[in-house]
Amino acid sequence: MNSELKPLITEERPVSPLWRIGSRAIPVGFAFLFLFFASAGSLISFAFGLAAVGMGVFLGARMVSEQYASHCSHLMDSLRGTLSEVIRRTGFRDAPKAMEPESTPTEDERTLLQRGRITGTFRLAESLDWNIRELVRLYELLTTNIAASVIIFEVGRKVTFCSAYTQVLTGYSQSELFDTDRDILHDIVVDEDRARYERAWSVSALGDDSLVKYQIHHRSGIPLWLETRFVPILDEQAEVTAVMSLTIDLTELLAQKRQVEEKNQDLQDFTYMVSHDLKAPIFTIKGIASALDEDYGTVIGSEGKELIHYIVEGAGRLERLVSSVLLYSRLTTSQSKDTVVPLDDVLQQVLQDFSQQMKETQAQVTVSALPKVWGDPLRLYQVFSNLVGNAIKYRDPSRLPVITVHPRAVYGGFAVIDVTDNGSGIPEDRISEIFRPYQRAHGNEIEGSGIGLACVKKIVDACGGSVNVRSQQGEGSTFSVSLPLPLPKPQSVPEGLERAFE
Amino acid sequence: MTPQSEASRPILLIDDESAHRRIFKRALKKAGISRPVLECSSLGEAKALVKRIAAGEAHAPVVAFLDLNLGDGRGTALISALRSAVPTSGIPILILSTSSLERDVEESLSLGATRYLLKLDDPEQFCARIIEELHTLFTPTNKPLND
Incomplete structure (x- = not known):
């Protein structure tokens, strides 16, 4: 996350080719002209001189074009590096055409080579331009549509970036957040949670990620549950220069969780109540059956006693079943003593x-x-x-x-x-x-x-x-x-x- | 009270299940305990009885057996009522319950119950336990009051 943030374009701007020709070829041509005027001073020599100027311009231009070609290839290397950096960071898979390997030019085809280099450079630049536009488009798409607030604070707490969703989460507009030197979130965090919010902020200002759940008062007065991840932004010396906060709304999630927990609790209570209340009638069945067996055994005879035995046995099975259900439900309701x-x-x-x-x-x-x-x-x-x-x-x-x-x-x-x-x-x-x-x-x-x-x-x-x-x-x-x-x-x-x- | 009336003081039994009261009384009879048994089948009835006892209008029991789950409320309310009425303030109060919840046990004991007896899976065993408790309470060498 804190990889060194190099500027995307490091190379100086290329100098205009016209200026190059003007600055090199023309003086060389005029040097030849002056030489011939000085030695002969005639028309013929002037014609030669003109030819010499032409030659000088030609030689100079050739020199320049070579230089320019080398400059182009430099620039191309740099653009290529930038482009692959853009591709690496944005995750665009769409490899531009200019990245295709060029055919190796033959030694003599200087003009072609030069033209090729220039074309290549332009294609590369176009591709880079496209990628950067795409990147900006994607960036805007993300920051305007993401259901999370992204805020970047300077270490002094001044807001330097604030995504659109922040307004949805807090009720305060981006400009209101920008205008103050204070962290508005800090002000609207409920009193009980403010210390935790601040602690998480401090942890990140010292260079660590931190996560905090807290409640705020939305501008409308509605309480919301938020979760913020604070991420420190480091410079090349690993010093914290800013802190980014990524905040999502947990209110709905927590409400659902609470509902599930309540239902679960109801179910637990119900299980406990039912299995518990079943115990009393089982006690009755067993107690009365054994009283019947003991007190009236002689009256009902051995067959009657056998029937009573089935009652007692059935009640016993019911009892064990109820006990096991109770045991299971109590695993949730009672605290384990470790x-x-x-x-x-x-x-x-x-x-x-x-x-x-x-x-x-x-x-x-x-x-x-x-x-x-x-x-x-x-x-x-x-x-x-x-x-x-x-x-x-x-x-x-x-x-x-x-x-x-x-x-x-x-x-x-x-x-x-x-x-x-x-x-x-x-x-x-x-x-x-x-x-x-x-x-x-x-x-x-x-x-x-x-x-x-x-x-x-x-x-x-x-x-x-x-x-x-x-x-x-x-x-x-x-x-x-x-x-x-x-x-x-x-x-x-x-x-x-x-x-x-x- | 005189020793004679002491021996005739009744046993108070509060339980909303008539079958359970029947099992209980049978166990007393089997054990040869012939004291009269004052029965209550609801919280309301029991509260009224405790009032009369407090006013001296009814015989004070020598021991109280109390079920926690009464149809019209929790038996725990009676523990305090018995403890605050002078004639019953010092008698043993034994809780009979199917609930093994710790909070039921703790609440009962903290309100002043003497013992908490679980209505066990086996009624015979449970009755034996009650008789044992009663014998301990009524053995002349043991003072039945103040556990």
Whole structure:
């Protein structure tokens, strides 16, 4: 952005060819004339003299034309350089004809060469002219139509350039902005945001890019949310000579974002409320069914007791479903409590809680030494309890389940933990969906809420990690979870910048 | 109050679900707790009762069980009402709720609830828990007041 800004045309202006001929050829001719007059003083010699003048003019002109040709080729080189600079900077693809390589002239065809050079120079100049006009046209097109305000300030804050859209964003006309030495934006930024706006400005005045979101009062009184990127403009000594601000209107975007957030919140509240309110009737069903079983078991007999058993079982399934939905919605509504978590401890707890199931299924679970990571211990428990639980649940009935939990790699501040099983695997067409809530790879033949892997993903994503799966149907699956390693406190970011990038 | 009347003081139960009250009373009966149970099925009803208790028009309960989600409002309002009425200012107040939200727990305890009991997935287990709480409260060596 701060490449050295060389002037586009560096060569001096070419001197008029007539003046060249006048200044060189004519004196040479007259020198010959004078010589002959002085020696002979006759008419004949005058005729010779005239011829000599002609010759002198001819020789002089030849000399000049050579010089002129060399000047032309100089100029051409310079124009060619300028042109390629224009093309490079503007991105015009339309290579002008003059840029085509010229045919190599034969040594004797001086006139042709000269003419060619002159023509070439003109064509080059025309092309340059066209490119520059095109550039100006494009520039005007951009600055008048871009939905962003572009302002260039001197370091002293005086406005030296101001694009048309600034008036739309602020309500102040370009001339009003030009007339003052003050930054009008600074004046209309709301009080709470002014310090941040100023900080971003100062950062750029010191030579760095900065980005700031803030609110202003448009001249009409309407509050607007703007985002400004300040870009320092440096000279060849890397000194800041000016600051350019590029400002866009975020009001609509933020309003939409807020709407989405509100809807999301409504949905969360609704999910929570529904799943929560379902718990009370489940409590009733289970409580009354077991009271019936206990108090009236003798009356209703063994068949009646069996029917009650179905009620209790159904209520139990409903209960687990509701609990899992609650769990998922709470991942969003509640704050995670991050700390240093030894994954060894987490896995130990998981294995302990699955010991009964492991015994029943004769599952062999091997856990390697695991690193410490950064996260919420309860949530990390959920992650691994889901993965290990799934590995047992979706085992291949034709073989004993073998499950390993293994740290595959540690890099870039993350630990990658693989949970591998030899289970039934996931059908290829379902793999992309298994992390979405209520998407189940195995349909309803195995009980599940369809929320476990969605929880895993939500938790892992929230702590900046990721989860993915490789699976071969009939052979097994490997779930790879990358989790952030505990780090020393992050280096402090200058206040304001972190908010600017939030 | 005299020790005799102390033993006959009722248990206050505020829950809008009649089935839950039924499960609760059954558990008391099974555990052999024969104290009378004062039942309220709404916030309004409970507020009126607390007023009468405060005025000495009704028996002061020895312990209060309170559901948070009442049909006509949140049970938390009753915690303060019970705490500010002289006859009930020192009794144990046990919250019975299906809500595991931290803010519900914190709010209840900060308003003066003695304990927060989750209505667990398993009603049998939940009843056992309540009985255990009651036994702890009524064991002669333990003073039931001021937890």
